[in-house]
Amino acid sequence: MTRQDFGRRWHEAQLGSVDDEIAKLSFICGIPLLDTGVVERVVAGDEGVCSRKSPEAFRKLRGLVGMHYKLTNDSLQALGPEETAKILAEIRGRLQPRFKLGGAAPQ
DSSP: OOHHHHHHHHHHHHHHHHHHHHHHHHHHHTOOTTSTTHHHHHHTTOGGGOSSOOHHHHHHHHHHHHHHHHHHHHHHHHHOHHHHHHHHHHHHHHHHHHHOOOSSOOO
16 A cells, blocks of 8 residues: 555545534534535534534534544645545545435535
8 A cells, every 4th residue: 555545545534434423413403514505604603504403413513514624624735635625525425315415416
């Protein structure tokens, strides 16, 4: 395994585990997270975006979204924008059918 392969797998695992939890929590809260402007409302602490009340799940979701941004930034620095975009697209493609995250349909 090359160093590049190891780095990609590490970033993919880190982002994947955080995004799995984000998807579960957004489902619990009834949040179509990938719809336009929704994630920004979550970051801002707007619980009005939830269709189901779960203050604890929403609090955890907000924290994990922040962690997602930090991990994405780390991945961008280590792997570059193209490889990071591929990783994120794979994760979205895996999670979207299970959790109905909103946003445009995968292509």
